[in-house]
Amino acid sequence: MNKLINTEELKAAFGYQRPGDLERCLRQQGVKFLQGKDGPVTTIDALNVALGISLSDLDEIPEPIEFAPTAFK
Template sequence: MNSRSDNVLVFTDLQRITGYQRRSDVERSLIDQGVRVFRGRTGPWTTLDLINQAAGIKPAAPDRYDADIL
């Protein structure tokens, strides 16, 4: 993956994921699917969390412990 961190998807990642090559096609495809896209100098980018959110997948809640474990 060409992303700068594990969560960020850069233009080349988005081209591979969507199957489109032109910036406008990549952006339109993602926006039509409800993914928030940011426009950077090297092309559009987004995050895996924003893609999951558009798909209706919620992040896992952190483990919560009761006072009984003390």
């Protein structure tokens, strides 16, 4: 199921306070969105598409690599 991301969640994720600024940012980044009562709403899939990530890519993500804390000293 594709979760709907509301305006408040988008504001927190992108760091904008005003819906108009958030809408401009989403347009510039190529994120498809709908205009809700309080501002833009979108989905995780729409964000992934703007990032160039497809669902088939998500199935192939390897396990994260763990580094020892002293490896970079």
